[in-house]
Every structure is written in structure tokens, then in C-alpha cells.
Amino acid sequence: MAGLQSAPSSPIQIFSKRNGSGIVTEPPKFDLESYIQNYKGRTRSNRLIHIGVFSAFLGVDALKLAVREAKAGKDIPRYIDAQTHLETIGPNEPEAVRDNAWIEQTERQNEAETQRLEAELKGYKSNLIKESIRMGNEDLGKHYEAIGDLPHAFEAFGRMRQDNTVEKHSVDVSKHLIEVAVEQKNWIAVTSNILKLKSVMNSGLEDLAPQPYIVASQALAQFDVGNYADAALTFLQCEAGMGQSCATIISPNDVAIYGGLCALATMDRNELQKKVLENSHFRSYLELEPQIRHAISFFINSRYTNCLRVLESYHADYLLDIYLQQHINDLYQMIRSKCIVQYFIPFSSCTLASLNEAFAAPGNAMDKELILMITRGELNARINTVDGLLEARKTNPRDEIQREALRVADEYEKEATTRIFHTQVTMAGLEVKPVKHRSGGFSSTPYTSFDADMSGSGLN
Amino acid sequence: MDDILPRLLAFPPHPSPALPLSDQQFDEGIRALVEVVKGISDSKLLQKTASGEHLLDFVNPSLNTASYTFILVANLNKAKQYEKAVDMDALWNNICTFLSGFDPRQIRYLGHELAQIIDTFANIAQRHHRIPLALPRIRDALIRYDPTGTVFTPKHLLLVKLAVEARSYDDVVPVLEKTILYIPGASEQPNPEFICNMTLSPLASITAHSSFVPKHTKSQDILEYFLLSGMAYIGLNNWRRAKECLERAITYPAKENGCSKIMTEAYKKWVLVSLLLDGKSPTLPMVTSGGTAKLYHTLAKPYEIVSQIFEAGTASRLKSEIETGQTIWQQDMNVGLMMAVLAAYQQFQIRNLGKVHSKLSIMDIHNATQSAEVGGKLGQAQFVRTLVQNMIANGSLDASLSYPPDKSPVVTFSENGPAMSEKMTQVALAESTHRIKALALQINNIDRTMTYEKEYLKHVQKVRKNKKNTDQGVVSVDMDWPGEDEDLMASMY
Numbered sequence: 001m002a003g004l005q006s007a008p009s010s011p012i013q014i015f016s017k018r019n020g021s022g023i024v025t026e027p028p029k030f031d032l033e034s035y036i037q038n039y040k041g042r043t044r045s046n047r048l049i050h051i052g053v054f055s056a057f058l059g060v061d062a063l064k065l066a067v068r069e070a071k072a073g074k075d076i077p078r079y080i081d082a083q084t085h086l087e088t089i090g091p092n093e094p095e096a097v098r099d100n101a102w103i104e105q106t107e108r109q110n111e112a113e114t115q116r117l118e119a120e121l122k123g124y125k126s127n128l129i130k131e132s133i134r135m136g137n138e139d140l141g142k143h144y145e146a147i148g149d150l151p152h153a154f155e156a157f158g159r160m161r162q163d164n165t166v167e168k169h170s171v172d173v174s175k176h177l178i179e180v181a182v183e184q185k186n187w188i189a190v191t192s193n194i195l196k197l198k199s200v201m202n203s204g205l206e207d208l209a210p211q212p213y214i215v216a217s218q219a220l221a222q223f224d225v226g227n228y229a230d231a232a233l234t235f236l237q238c239e240a241g242m243g244q245s246c247a248t249i250i251s252p253n254d255v256a257i258y259g260g261l262c263a264l265a266t267m268d269r270n271e272l273q274k275k276v277l278e279n280s281h282f283r284s285y286l287e288l289e290p291q292i293r294h295a296i297s298f299f300i301n302s303r304y305t306n307c308l309r310v311l312e313s314y315h316a317d318y319l320l321d322i323y324l325q326q327h328i329n330d331l332y333q334m335i336r337s338k339c340i341v342q343y344f345i346p347f348s349s350c351t352l353a354s355l356n357e358a359f360a361a362p363g364n365a366m367d368k369e370l371i372l373m374i375t376r377g378e379l380n381a382r383i384n385t386v387d388g389l390l391e392a393r394k395t396n397p398r399d400e401i402q403r404e405a406l407r408v409a410d411e412y413e414k415e416a417t418t419r420i421f422h423t424q425v426t427m428a429g430l431e432v433k434p435v436k437h438r439s440g441g442f443s444s445t446p447y448t449s450f451d452a453d454m455s456g457s458g459l460n
Numbered sequence: 461m462d463d464i465l466p467r468l469l470a471f472p473p474h475p476s477p478a479l480p481l482s483d484q485q486f487d488e489g490i491r492a493l494v495e496v497v498k499g500i501s502d503s504k505l506l507q508k509t510a511s512g513e514h515l516l517d518f519v520n521p522s523l524n525t526a527s528y529t530f531i532l533v534a535n536l537n538k539a540k541q542y543e544k545a546v547d548m549d550a551l552w553n554n555i556c557t558f559l560s561g562f563d564p565r566q567i568r569y570l571g572h573e574l575a576q577i578i579d580t581f582a583n584i585a586q587r588h589h590r591i592p593l594a595l596p597r598i599r600d601a602l603i604r605y606d607p608t609g610t611v612f613t614p615k616h617l618l619l620v621k622l623a624v625e626a627r628s629y630d631d632v633v634p635v636l637e638k639t640i641l642y643i644p645g646a647s648e649q650p651n652p653e654f655i656c657n658m659t660l661s662p663l664a665s666i667t668a669h670s671s672f673v674p675k676h677t678k679s680q681d682i683l684e685y686f687l688l689s690g691m692a693y694i695g696l697n698n699w700r701r702a703k704e705c706l707e708r709a710i711t712y713p714a715k716e717n718g719c720s721k722i723m724t725e726a727y728k729k730w731v732l733v734s735l736l737l738d739g740k741s742p743t744l745p746m747v748t749s750g751g752t753a754k755l756y757h758t759l760a761k762p763y764e765i766v767s768q769i770f771e772a773g774t775a776s777r778l779k780s781e782i783e784t785g786q787t788i789w790q791q792d793m794n795v796g797l798m799m800a801v802l803a804a805y806q807q808f809q810i811r812n813l814g815k816v817h818s819k820l821s822i823m824d825i826h827n828a829t830q831s832a833e834v835g836g837k838l839g840q841a842q843f844v845r846t847l848v849q850n851m852i853a854n855g856s857l858d859a860s861l862s863y864p865p866d867k868s869p870v871v872t873f874s875e876n877g878p879a880m881s882e883k884m885t886q887v888a889l890a891e892s893t894h895r896i897k898a899l900a901l902q903i904n905n906i907d908r909t910m911t912y913e914k915e916y917l918k919h920v921q922k923v924r925k926n927k928k929n930t931d932q933g934v935v936s937v938d939m940d941w942p943g944e945d946e947d948l949m950a951s952m953y
Contacts, residue, residue: 371816375815382815382816382817382873382875383817384818386819386870387819402885406889409889409893410892412896413895413896415745415747416899416903417641417899421641421642422711422713423910424643425643425679427909428677430643430679430682431712431713432715432719
């Protein structure tokens with residue numbers, strides 16, 4: 001990877017430069033207000049804090065907003081988190097001063113509320129009224145979620161399930177659990193709850209759990225564990241009309257970006273055309289993020305340089321996304337490799353100069369990146385350093401098949417002979433055995449008796 | 461004297477009859493002759509003919525193999541008692557002619573004598589420092605005795621021992637390249653009616669009855685044969701065959717996680733030879749016994765470390781690792797192989813470059829590769845050129861070298877390794893088919909034996925009986941298996 005540092009246009013390079021501090025210094029293309037409007041609930045403040053920490057440009061604004069919103073709620077750790085960050089980058093802001101009075105007061109209120117809810121729940125339990133217990137647990141879970149105690153919230157919501165009476169209840173439970181689990185990045189729990197939701201959906205209660213909600217959270221789970229190919233397919237199933245229904249988890253814009261990038265990184269030209277651009281549901285999402293649609297059409301039309309340029313211009317934005325930050329460089333690298341491979345396919349050989357022109361920054365060579373790709377088996381070619389060419393390997397299928405046939409035959413022969421020999425050794429009772437009752441571990445003197453029956457006495 | 465001559469030459473009839481002798485006639489004839497000749501005293505056999513000729517020069521070893529064998533044995537016995545009494549040079553020549561010329565049909569009745577002659581011959585060769593001269597003769601004798609070469613005999617071991625002792629390997633390759641499949645005495649062979657039947661399987665003709673081989677073959681003999689064969693191929697720098705031979709030793713069946721010293725030695729060499737052959741750490745063949753594999757990893761740890769560094773480490777680390785382990789390699793007598801590994805490091809790097817590059821200048825190769833012998837870059841690009849030239853010359857690198865004017869020489873790597881012509885491929889495929897068909901036949905035979913073999917059936921019966929007993933709740937403590945009580949003890953602690 002070190003070799004790539006000579007080519008600044010490579011995403012890896014940019015990342016490694018920024019990664020020193022993790023701070024993005026370029027001005028983002030989006031507007032904070034309209035961006036954050038897409039989200040509700042805890043993910044909203046999470047995203048604000050994330051932008052606050054990593055953007056040099058929007059940091060102060062984002063954190064101010066985060067502090068204000070946290071104070072409106074009752075989540076003390078969240079407030080302290082936002083406020084501490086603001087204190088470091090914008091100490092002169094009025095919000096940067098820690099409001100200890102608020103903290104104390106909220107802490108007291110929170111504690112009282114927790115005790116009250118616990119006590120109520122106890123009362124319901126002794127009365128054995130199912131619906132009350134369920135609701136008690138729900139209230140408690142919501143409270144825990146609001147004060148930022150996610151593990152307890154998850155537990156409380158989980159306890160709701162045993163008192164479910166109608167199917168709507170199980171949908172509620174699953175949705176609560178998915179929301180908490182997404183924030184904890186507990187993707188296994190997310191996936192299992194999605195499965196439960198899906199089974200409910202089949203029984204005709206679609207309006208309770210809209211399709212986009214299920215699909216988007218499932219895709220997000222696949223995406224965040226790095227399973228880009230599956231994530232792409234799942235995102236693409238997302239039906240139009242998500243609106244604000246998933247605002248606590250993901251926005252329609254995110255669906256377009258995550259899905260589009262995953263598809264670009266893992267699908268071939270035909271698939272991209274058929275499954276992405278001609279997908280009427282997904283088109284409505286792509287309209288929200290036209291640059292992704294541009295990148296995909298550039299790729300399909302073999303204009304790789306433009307495709308990469310478009311993506312590159314949005315790189316800074318994507319680094320400010322809480323999920324994309326971890327994956328964007330992998331995705332970009334995959335897309336870039338794919339572009340290089342696609343670019344080279346029609347040629348039997350092409351000059352390294354033309355490749356440099358298309359993919360590397362001026363004055364830089366991309367030999368090292370090519371070598372890496374060849375050794376990884378992504379590019380079926382060899383480099384001619386002397387004449388400055390990249391030459392495709394000529395394959396001779398007939399020759400290869402014959403070679404392979406000979407190799408397999410040879411292997412079979414070897415194994416068959418060994419096995420025949422083994423049966424002979426076994427029949428003769430000539431296996432090597434450890435010699436017992438003697439110090440020094442194993443000796444080279446093996447058993448030579450004919451049969452185990454006789455050997456027992458024969459050896460000792 | 462002359463009275464015994466007709467008796468000695470009585471069989472086989474000369475000139476040979478128009479109708480070849482049937483197996484039965486041959487069997488009766490030769491048994492009668494052996495009976496008669498055995499009755500003649502050694503001193504008579506040592507007499508000269510009326511014309512003053514030595515009997516060994518008078519009787520034709522290819523025609524009258526049986527009689528000749530006994531005369532030879534008589535001479536050898538005499539020489540053993542008092543060497544000066546015999547003309548050793550003449551006797552040596554007689555043995556040589558005999559070993560490369562005996563009649564493979566008659567000799568089947570004389571296994572014991574043949575074994576004796578080969579032993580004495582080897583002994584003489586060792587004492588007179590003539591091993592390299594003796595090797596081709598013993599080799600010929602073994603091939604004449606069993607042209608298929610699939611049956612292991614102690615004489616195989618003797619041959620390769622002598623070869624390794626004299627460091628003369630070329631002559632024994634024809635024997636070593638045959639694959640050992642059978643061990644005499646491993647399975648009850650149906651007693652053949654006539655052992656002179658030339659269509660008999662080699663195993664049937666070399667059973668323990670022929671007394672060419674001892675009643676019980678020892679497993680360490682077989683293992684030693686494989687190990688020494690591997691070493692012989694190492695001596696010939698034939699890594700592929702060396703690996704195969706050593707593999708036979710390390711996959712030798714072992715019971716109860718056993719492992720013999722010879723197997724461990726073979727494993728150590730096998731790791732290094734695999735490095736030289738493929739440039740990477742080998743994976744144990746599927747047929748290796750599981751427990752044995754674990755033992756190998758413990759016992760040959762230093763070797764595995766070297767192999768890992770070779771695959772993924774730097775030249776200087778490899779160098780220092782090998783230097784640190786110097787005493788281990790010396791004890792195991794693997795210093796030479798280690799030197800070869802050191803030298804091979806850069807060669808593999810150059811070959812790997814050929815996978816990524818189609819053309820490279822010597823200068824580039826010089827910068828991109830490191831020598832483990834030096835522990836870094838070679839001193840001058842000139843040395844790299846010599847190395848590449850040597851590799852191309854000995855066929856380990858498929859490339860060509862060109863000298864553009866005023867520039868560093870250029871190496872052009874060929875694309876897909878050495879190309880096989882259509883004809884060569886056809887031949888190779890046909891040969892492979894033939895061999896596999898032959899194997900299929902062997903497998904059928906084994907299948908049959910497994911079905912009718914007495915020992916095997918007994919074993920199956922026993923297993924069934926045991927199972928039945930345990931099913932009925934009767935725990936039968938099988939004292940026949942020494943392993944079981946051992947395990948019980950082990951689990952107590």
C-alpha cells in the first residue's frame with residue numbers, strides 16, 4: 001500500500017493523509033440543516049456528533065446543534081460527549097460551557113423516573129395483567145433508550161415479547177429492538193429481528209412494517225459487516241416511498257449512496273444497467289443523489305476516468321457519514337480496480353503511459369498498484385517494464401486443460417499407489433507403533449508382529 | 461570330473477526342443493536338477509574340466525542358470541574361507557556376467573542362492589572399494605528378477621545403501637523409479653502351481669516361499685529404503701522425485717499416533733525439498749496419519765520455521781535463521797540441503813517476478829530481489845546476470861536474455877512456462893492412461909484379497925463380535941489391544 005502514496009488521486013492516498021488526524025478539511029457539498037432533517041431520534045445526534053468530530057468545516061455548527069438537542073432531551077452522556085468535543089474546537093461558543101446545574105437536575109429526574117417505572121412494572125407484575133406488563137416494559141425501554149442506557153433498553157424491549165397478544169405487538173417489539181441494535185451495531189440481533197418482521201409481513205400486516213424499513217435495515221446490516229455484494233442486492237430491492245419511515249435509522253439518500261456504491265463495486269456492466277439503472281423503484285432513490293447515477297452511467301459507458309472523478313469529488317462527504325467512513329476506502333479501491341480491469345479488457349497490450357493518464361495523477365506512475373492487482377489475481381496481465389507496456393496474458397484453454405488433466409491423473413496415481421501400499425502394510429501388520437514401557441518416547445523400532453492378537457504378547 | 465558334467469547340463473535340454481517345455485515339464489525338470497546338484501559336494505563343483513577349464517567358464521550362466529548358481533555358490537564359499545585360493549578378479553567377472561545374464565525363469569527356484577550371491581558380491585565390492593562397479597550389476601539382477609519392480613525386497617535396501625555410501629546415484633535410478641506397491645508376505649498368496657509360470661504376478665513369484673526374501677519384512681527396512689531413495693534423488697538434484705520418495709516414508713501408516721525416527725528424518729528433508737521444488741511450505745498429504753502429523757510439527761519445528769520464512773520473510777531473516785540453527789542441521793545431516801535452500805531463495809523471487817512482468821532489465825531484477833546467501837542485495841548487477849544465465853541454462857527459469865546496446869541486459873519471461881507440443885501431450889496422456897489402467901487392475905486385485913483374505917475376515921469378525929458384546933451390555937475388556945488399558949490409565953490423571 002505504501003507504494004500508492006505516489007499517486008494522490010488514489011483514494012487510499014487521500015485517506016492515509018487524512019487519517020493522520022481523521023479530520024476532513026475539505027468543505028462538504030451538503031448543507032447541514034437539510035442533511036440532518038432527514039433523521040430523527042438518536043441517530044440524528046449521533047450523526048451530528050460524528051460530523052462535529054470529523055469535519056473541520058461544519059464541526060462547530062454541528063456540535064452546537066448537538067448540544068442544544070441533547071439538552072432538550074435527558075441523555076446526559078450524550079450531552080457531555082457533544083459538549084466536550086465542542087469545548088475543544090470551539091471554546092468560545094456559549095454552548096461549550098458545561099451546564100452542571102442541568103446535568104444534576106436531569107440526573108435526579110432520570111433516577112426518579114427510572115424508579116417510578118420500575119415500581120409500576122412491579123405492580124403490574126403482581127397483578128398479572130399481561131397488557132399492563134407489556135406496556136410497562138415498553139415505557140421502561142423507551143425511558144432507558146432516551147437516557148442512553150442501551151443495554152437495559154434492549155433488555156426491557158426484549159421482555160415485552162413474552163406478553164404479546166396480537167401480531168402488532170411483535171412488530172412493535174422487533175422495531176424497538178432493531179432501533180436499539182442498529183445503534184449498538186449489533187447486526188446479529190438486527191438480522192434476527194428482521195426475519196421475525198418478515199414472517200409477520202407475510203401474514204398481511206404490511207402497513208405496520210413497511211417493506212423499505214425491513215429491507216433498508218437488513219441491507220445496512222450486510223453493508224456494515226462488509227458483505228457488499230449482498231448489501232447491493234438488498235438495497236436494490238428497496239421499494240420506492242421510504243419517506244421518513246426509517247428516519248431513525250437511515251435516510252432515502254443513504255439508500256441511494258450505499259446501494260449505488262455497493263453495486264458499482266460488485267456488479268458487472270450488464271447487471272448495473274439492468275438491476276440499478278433500469279430498476280424503477282431504485283430510480284426514485286437515485287434521483288436524490290444524481291452523482292451516484294452519473295458515476296454508474298459513466299462506468300457503463302466505459303468512461304472510467306469520469307466515473308472515478310465524480311466519486312472522488314464526493315469522497316469528503318462520504319467520510320462524514322457514520323457508516324460510510326469505515327467502508328468508503330475499500331469500496332473506492334474495489335471500484336478503481338474494476339475500472340482498471342475493465343479499461344484493459346479490450347487491449348492485448350497498452351502502454352503504461354496511457355494507463356497513467358487515465359488513472360494516475362499527473363507525474364505519477366501506477367506500477368505498484370498494477371503489481372498488487374496482478375499478484376492478487378484481479379488483473380490477468382503482465383508488465384513489460386522495458387518497453388513500458390501492460391500485456392494481457394494469452395490463454396490457451398486447450399493447453400491448460402491438458403495440463404490440468406495430466407496433473408489430476410498424476411495426483412490420482414500417486415494417491416492410489418500410496419493407498420494400495422497402505423493396505424499391504426496393514427495386512428502385513430507392519431505399521432509403526434510407539435514402543436511402550438520404555439523411556440525416551442518414540443523409538444524407531446516398530447511393531448513387527450503379524451497380528452494385533454499376537455503382538456500383545458510378542459512385544460513385551 | 462567329467463561324470464558330473466552331463467548331470468549339470470541335463471536341464472534345460474539343449475538344443476531347446478521344437479515344442480517349448482510346458483510349465484509342468486519345466487517344473488519337474490528343474491526340481492530334479494536342483495535335487496541332483498545339491499547332492500554334489502562343493503569340492504567336486506570346484507574341480508576343473510578335462511580341458512583344464514574352470515567350470516564357471518564352461519557352463520553358460522544364461523542357459524544353465526541353475527547349475528551355474530550352485531557352482532558360483534561353491535566358489536564363493538571357498539573364497540570366504542580362504543580368499544587367496546581363488547582368482548578374485550575372475551570370480552568378480554563371473555558374478556557380473558551371472559547377475560546381468562541369468563535366466564529369470566530358472567532363478568525363481570533359486571531365490572535363496574541368488575540372495576546369497578548378491579550379499580557376498582556387495583560385501584566384496586565394499587571391501588575392495590568397487591561399489592560403483594557393482595551397482596549396475598545388482599540393479600540389473602533386481603530388474604531381471606522382478607521386471608515390474610513393485611515388490612519390496614531387502615536387496616532393494618542393500619542397493620540404495622550401497623549407492624548412498626558410494627555417492628553414485630545414476631546407476632540405481634532404474635530401480636528407484638519403480639513404485640513399491642507390495643510387501644512380500646503381506647497377504648497369503650494362493651500357492652502357485654508352478655512358480656515358473658511367467659504370467660504369475662510378481663508378488664506371487666517372490667513370496668516368502670522363494671526364500672529370496674526373509675519370512676518377515678521389517679518396517680524400518682521399508683522406511684529406510686524410502687528415506688535413502690529420497691536422499692539419492694536429492695544427490696541427483698531431482699527434487700520432484702525426492703519429494704515423492706520422502707512422501708512415501710512420511711505417509712507410512714502408523715498406529716496410535718506413532719512415529720519413527722526415520723519418518724521424522726524424512727519429514728525434515730521433505731520440508732526442505734518441497735521448498736526447493738515449489739518455493740513454499742508444503743501441506744501434508746491427505747493420507748498421513750493424524751497423530752503422526754502432530755508429532756512432525758513438534759519434532760521438526762525449526763524446519764517449519766525456515767520454510768515459513770522462506771515463503772514470507774526477508775533474505776536477511778532467512779540467512780540469520782539458518783545460521784542460528786547450524787548445529788541442528790549438522791546433527792540432522794541437512795547442511796547441504798540448507799545451503800541449497802539459501803541459494804534457491806533468490807531464484808524463486810526471480811521466477812515470481814516472471815508471473816507479474818513480461819520483460820525486466822537485469823538492473824530492475826537486481827533492485828527487486830535479494831539473495832539469502834548474502835542476506836541482502838547482491839553486490840553487483842553482474843552477479844544477477846550470471847544467476848539468471850545459470851537458471852536459464854539449467855532449465856529452472858523459462859526466459860531469454862537479450863543485450864540491447866548501451867543498456868542493462870533484458871530478461872524476457874516466457875508466458876506459460878515450457879510449452880508442450882501437441883505430440884508430447886498426447887504421449888504423456890496416453891502413458892498416464894496406461895498407468896492408471898494398470899493401477900485399476902491392481903486395485904481390483906486388492907479388492908478381491910480384501911474380500912477373501914483370511915486375516916482381514918478374522919479382523920472383521922472380531923470387530924463384529926466386540927460390537928455385539930457391547931450392545932448386550934457385556935463389556936469385553938480386550939486384553940489383546942495394549943493401547944486400551946493405556947488410554948484408561950491416561951484418562952485417570
